[in-house]
Amino acid sequence: MTLKAPSTTAQLRLLLQRYAHRVSITCALETGGKLAPEVAFAQLETLWQALEQAAKALGIPDVAD
Template structure:
């Protein structure tokens, strides 16, 4: 039995799920006072940039540019 590599769509869906989970945690920490707003913003910015880079690596076009 051979395993098929996940499709680009499935890979991107996993990336989005991971991104959403991390955003949720970051927002909860900031809302709960465990993380400064500036730090939370910086983390969210980094998460977004990482998601964009991973999407580009999968060949998904950037619709912003």
């Protein structure tokens, strides 16, 4: 049995789902007073940068360019 590599679309979908999940958790922690707004913002910025790098590694162009 040969395993087929996930398509770029499937990989992007997974990346976006993970990103959205982490953003949701971070926002909930900030809203609930468990994270300072500055810390939450820094975490969100780090998550965004990681998503951008992963998308670039998949060969997906940056829409801002």
